[in-house]
Amino acid sequence: xxxxxxxxxxxxxxxxxxxxxxxxxxxxISERIQQISSDVLRVQQGSLYPALHRLERRGWIKARWGTxxxxxxxxxxxxxKTGRRQLEVEKDAWDKLxxxxxxxLGTA
Amino acid sequence: xxxxxxxxxxxxxxxxxxxxxxDEELRFHLERxxxxxVRAGLDREEARHRARLEFxxxxxxxxxxxxxxxxxxxxxxxxxxxxxxxxxxxxPGFSTVAILTLALGIGxxxxxxxxxxxxxxxxxxxxxxxxxxxxxxxLPGRNPHNTVSPPDFLDWGSRNSVFSGxxxxxxxxxxxxxxxxxxxxxxxxVTANFFSILGVNPILGTGFTAENGQxxxxxxxxxxxxxxxERYGGDSSIIGKxxxxxxxxxxxxxxxxxxxxxxxxxxxxxxxxxQMWTPWIIPQAFHDRKNxxxxxxxxxxxxxxxxxxxxxxxxxxxxxxxxxxxxDFNGHWGANVVPVREQISGDLRPALWILLGAVGFVxxxxxxNVSSLLLARAAARERELAIRTAIGASRWRIAFQLLTESVLxxxxxxxxxxxxxxWGTNVLLAANPRNLLDLRSVxxxxxxxxxxxxxxxxxxxxxxxLPSFISAHASVAETLxxxxxxxxxxxxxxxxxxxxxxxxxxxxxxxxAGSGLLIRxxxxxxxxxxxxxxxxxxxxxxxxxxxxxxxxxxxQAFFQELLPRLSxxxxxxxxxxxxxxxxxxxxxxxxxxxxxxxxxxxxxLPDAEVRVVGxxxxxxxxxxxxxxxxxxxxxxxxxxHVAIINQAFxxxxxxxxxxxxQKAVIFMKSLEESGNPSSEIIGxxxxxxxxxxxxxxxxxxxxxxxxxxxxxxxxxVRTSNDPLALVPAVRNELQQMDPEQPMxxxxxxxxxxxxxxxxxxxxxxxxxIFAAMxxxxxxxxxxxxxxxxxxxxTQEFGIRIALGARRSDVLRLVLGQGTRLALLGIGLGIxxxxxxxxxxxxxxxxxxxxxxxxxGAVALLLTLVALVACFVPAHRATRVDPIEALRYE
Numbered sequence: 001x002x003x004x005x006x007x008x009x010x011x012x013x014x015x016x017x018x019x020x021x022x023x024x025x026x027x028x029i030s031e032r033i034q035q036i037s038s039d040v041l042r043v044q045q046g047s048l049y050p051a052l053h054r055l056e057r058r059g060w061i062k063a064r065w066g067t068x069x070x071x072x073x074x075x076x077x078x079x080x081k082t083g084r085r086q087l088e089v090e091k092d093a094w095d096k097l098x099x100x101x102x103x104x105l106g107t108a
Numbered sequence: 109x110x111x112x113x114x115x116x117x118x119x120x121x122x123x124x125x126x127x128x129x130x131d132e133e134l135r136f137h138l139e140r141x142x143x144x145x146v147r148a149g150l151d152r153e154e155a156r157h158r159a160r161l162e163f164x165x166x167x168x169x170x171x172x173x174x175x176x177x178x179x180x181x182x183x184x185x186x187x188x189x190x191x192x193x194x195x196x197x198x199x200p201g202f203s204t205v206a207i208l209t210l211a212l213g214i215g216x217x218x219x220x221x222x223x224x225x226x227x228x229x230x231x232x233x234x235x236x237x238x239x240x241x242x243x244x245x246x247l248p249g250r251n252p253h254n255t256v257s258p259p260d261f262l263d264w265g266s267r268n269s270v271f272s273g274x275x276x277x278x279x280x281x282x283x284x285x286x287x288x289x290x291x292x293x294x295x296x297x298v299t300a301n302f303f304s305i306l307g308v309n310p311i312l313g314t315g316f317t318a319e320n321g322q323x324x325x326x327x328x329x330x331x332x333x334x335x336x337x338e339r340y341g342g343d344s345s346i347i348g349k350x351x352x353x354x355x356x357x358x359x360x361x362x363x364x365x366x367x368x369x370x371x372x373x374x375x376x377x378x379x380x381x382x383q384m385w386t387p388w389i390i391p392q393a394f395h396d397r398k399n400x401x402x403x404x405x406x407x408x409x410x411x412x413x414x415x416x417x418x419x420x421x422x423x424x425x426x427x428x429x430x431x432x433x434x435x436d437f438n439g440h441w442g443a444n445v446v447p448v449r450e451q452i453s454g455d456l457r458p459a460l461w462i463l464l465g466a467v468g469f470v471x472x473x474x475x476x477n478v479s480s481l482l483l484a485r486a487a488a489r490e491r492e493l494a495i496r497t498a499i500g501a502s503r504w505r506i507a508f509q510l511l512t513e514s515v516l517x518x519x520x521x522x523x524x525x526x527x528x529x530x531w532g533t534n535v536l537l538a539a540n541p542r543n544l545l546d547l548r549s550v551x552x553x554x555x556x557x558x559x560x561x562x563x564x565x566x567x568x569x570x571x572x573x574l575p576s577f578i579s580a581h582a583s584v585a586e587t588l589x590x591x592x593x594x595x596x597x598x599x600x601x602x603x604x605x606x607x608x609x610x611x612x613x614x615x616x617x618x619x620x621a622g623s624g625l626l627i628r629x630x631x632x633x634x635x636x637x638x639x640x641x642x643x644x645x646x647x648x649x650x651x652x653x654x655x656x657x658x659x660x661x662x663x664q665a666f667f668q669e670l671l672p673r674l675s676x677x678x679x680x681x682x683x684x685x686x687x688x689x690x691x692x693x694x695x696x697x698x699x700x701x702x703x704x705x706x707x708x709x710x711x712x713l714p715d716a717e718v719r720v721v722g723x724x725x726x727x728x729x730x731x732x733x734x735x736x737x738x739x740x741x742x743x744x745x746x747x748x749h750v751a752i753i754n755q756a757f758x759x760x761x762x763x764x765x766x767x768x769x770q771k772a773v774i775f776m777k778s779l780e781e782s783g784n785p786s787s788e789i790i791g792x793x794x795x796x797x798x799x800x801x802x803x804x805x806x807x808x809x810x811x812x813x814x815x816x817x818x819x820x821x822x823x824x825v826r827t828s829n830d831p832l833a834l835v836p837a838v839r840n841e842l843q844q845m846d847p848e849q850p851m852x853x854x855x856x857x858x859x860x861x862x863x864x865x866x867x868x869x870x871x872x873x874x875x876x877i878f879a880a881m882x883x884x885x886x887x888x889x890x891x892x893x894x895x896x897x898x899x900x901x902t903q904e905f906g907i908r909i910a911l912g913a914r915r916s917d918v919l920r921l922v923l924g925q926g927t928r929l930a931l932l933g934i935g936l937g938i939x940x941x942x943x944x945x946x947x948x949x950x951x952x953x954x955x956x957x958x959x960x961x962x963x964g965a966v967a968l969l970l971t972l973v974a975l976v977a978c979f980v981p982a983h984r985a986t987r988v989d990p991i992e993a994l995r996y997e
Contacts, residue, residue, distance in 0.1 A: 027140040045137070045162055046164030046169040049133070068136075073132070
């Protein structure tokens with residue numbers, strides 16, 4: 001199955017959604033996105049980190065240093081309260097968008 | 109919001125730890141990815157390679173991350189500043205010239221601004237000073253700021269609804285005795301509400317209470333801070349003590365705050381700042397217009413909500429009512445309301461704004477110079493900039509970098525400039541003529557610094573913009589190909605620099621024309637004959653206290669003894685006296701009726717100045733006698749009802765008739781004709797200028813002393829040598845007659861004359877200095893441009909000479925280029941200056957603002973200076989060795 005690149009602007013949503021389950025470090029976030037999307041979505045790994053810091057600056061996620069599964073120092077990100085609210089907002093917006101796009105495609 | 113700021117700051121100040129954290133995070137990611145591939149069966153090397161590949165550009169990610177982090181702007185700026193410093197250090201000659209040029213411009217601006225700030229902008233030391241106004245009586249067309257009569261003041265007070273209070277005052281000299289040397293002091297008699305209306309509270313004691321305005325309670329005194337320190341050593345136990353003034357004991361009830369000295373030049377009878385205040389109760393007799401003239405200064409505070417305009421309208425209405433009710437005394441008289449600030453700064457206001465405009469021009473010329481220098485340097489750096497563009501710097505980045513350098517230059521120039529300004533202002537203060545600028549100290553305060561910083565940044569942007577813009581738009585390929593010569597940017601720069609030269613010449617001409625006009629006007633002014641001989645003349649005032657010298661006879665006896673005593677001193681040629689000698693301020697004036705003319709009411713009578721003089725007045729002062737004779741010995745010892753008039757009086761009021769033998773009623777003793785004996789005119793003398801060299805002599809009547817005895821007279825001593833050397837001997841004579849009698853306002857006539865010129869001298873001197881700076885900067889500017897052009901065209905000149913051009917041809921070529929620019933600038937400057945010079949109008953004496961001689965002279969001067977500035981590089985061009993030049997490439 002060919003992978004598709006993430007459409008512009010959806011990466012933030014996916015990161016927030018991934019972190020809604022549990023705090024994760026960067027690599028795990030990209031792995032999780034790929035796994036859940038059954039390897040269809042490919043996260044451009046380079047763009048993951050700037051996105052993480054953008055979200056951190058906005059106060060939607062926060063970072064702390066922790067220990068990884070294999071006992072290494074890793075930076076973990078978790079959702080803040082505002083981040084959780086933002087996730088709802090973005091999810092709503094996404095749902096509306098996809099529904100609308102689907103409708104247009106369906107009737108066309 | 110705060111979180112965002114926190115991240116930016118953390119990123120900025122803890123850059124290192126942020127960077128290592130990022131590194132660690134990214135490394136962790138790569139390792140995990142690699143491990144994943146190892147588990148999938150790749151070997152370690154392969155896995156790592158693949159992880160890297162997938163990740164994309166590592167550094168690029170970091171760069172993107174930094175952008176996301178949001179510090180790049182500040183970081184870029186810091187980098188640009190560091191780079192800029194390095195660039196400036198690597199070229200110390202350029203940097204020094206640029207910084208000094210800017211320092212001159214910014215320093216001059218800041219110095220003048222500091223004066224403007226303290227004279228025109230800083231709040232006056234009164235509560236809510238913008239609501240304080242002066243109220244004057246006014247004679248339309250003659251005197252807008254006439255002192256006020258007590259009955260008018262009382263009527264104004266009871267009829268107006270715009271003022272919350274009005275205070276009246278007048279100043280006089282008084283003799284302070286007891287406790288050491290007798291001393292003449294300047295005393296202001298003020299209505300008891302004076303301090304409360306100004307909103308000034310004493311630093312010591314209670315000051316005046318309302319009760320002090322009641323008869324029997326007015327024997328109190330408030331001292332000025334300066335006088336308190338000077339005479340009483342700042343001793344606070346002075347409160348409650350008694351001081352003897354003109355023989356009256358007065359109790360000290362307060363000391364005014366430091367720097368408080370109410371002084372309004374237009375109405376001061378003493379011409380000096382007050383040293384103490386005492387309450388004054390308007391005597392009952394002064395409620396009647398028949399008994400009193402106009403002599404008071406009136407200050408008032410506007411009610412909350414009332415405007416100056418409303419006050420003007422209402423006071424005019426009230427004055428018109430009063431004029432109808434008392435046509436004899438108030439006919440023609442109006443009222444005038446002037447904000448206190450305007451009153452105090454009135455004299456200097458136009459001069460200061462003109463000076464600020466002038467220094468603004470100097471700064472513009474300085475900016476054009478630095479801009480021109482930057483352009484020349486940018487040309488030399490063209491390759492560097494082109495390479496930076498080629499490897500990816502955006503035009504915006506290049507422009508920003510260059511602009512940063514400009515602002516850096518400006519900031520350094522500005523710092524030196526502020527230091528210059530502080531020094532310059534202190535020089536101004538040291539040279540500050542008395543009573544001209546009310547500057548006690550110029551401190552580096554907030555408005556001053558804000559102005560300096562503002563003008564610095566503005567200057568940096570102005571001179572930095574064009575060079576950055578041109579360089580940023582240079583075509584990279586062309587520049588690299590052509591090695592920087594003849595490129596489009598090069599042409600742009602050439603044009604810009606030529607334009608700068610034109611601009612500089614234009615502005616320099618405007619300044620030169622302005623200062624030229626002021627210099628010419630000053631020379632005219634100094635050349636004016638005051639109507640008497642001013643050199644070797646000592647003046648001082650003797651005011652006899654009325655308590656001790658209660659009768660006219662006593663005063664007369666005192667002066668009749670004093671003058672001969674003084675005239676016998678060695679070194680004294682002759683001695684005389686005058687009630688209001690020239691250049692000591694306002695004098696008395698009144699209506700005069702010639703008996704040959706029909707009677708008229710006082711308000712319709714022509715005005716004349718009245719001077720009471722002692723023996724030998726005209727010979728001592730060297731005022732020429734035009735007709736008739738001077739006063740006889742007899743007339744100088746008894747009132748014989750004679751008078752001498754001046755030429756202006758004869759010309760204005762008696763033209764076509766012989767004034768000698770005619771009789772005139774001089775309304776000096778009473779407002780009724782019956783109370784004034786008529787005087788016979790026995791002589792005509794030349795006109796004497798009273799208020800200043802720029803004011804022609806008014807019609808004047810001279811009376812011998814017995815006709816009208818004043819208790820205060822100014823003694824005039826004509827000496828053979830330095831007049832001031834005689835002061836101890838004169839004081840000795842005076843104190844032998846009365847040990848309690850001080851000698852006041854000691855000065856030579858030359859000093860008084862000089863002081864009357866100070867405002868003109870001050871403005872002229874400063875404008876001349878600024879014009880000289882402009883001339884210097886502009887000539888450096890044109891020199892720089894021509895010299896640079898010659899360097900660039902070395903090869904061309906070499907070829908020309910090799911092909912047979914004579915050296916004089918080359919010289920003409922280069923000079924021609926410079927002269928064209930200079931003449932264009934000068935032409936534009938003349939047009940500009942003609943349009944602007946009308947603002948100098950009030951500062952000029954005896955010449956028109958478009959004086960062709962001045963304009964011609966400064967245009968010629970500027971052309972010559974420009975020619976010399978061009979000649980140096982032009983001469984160098986003729987020395988070009990063709991072989992050297994051709995090898996140059």
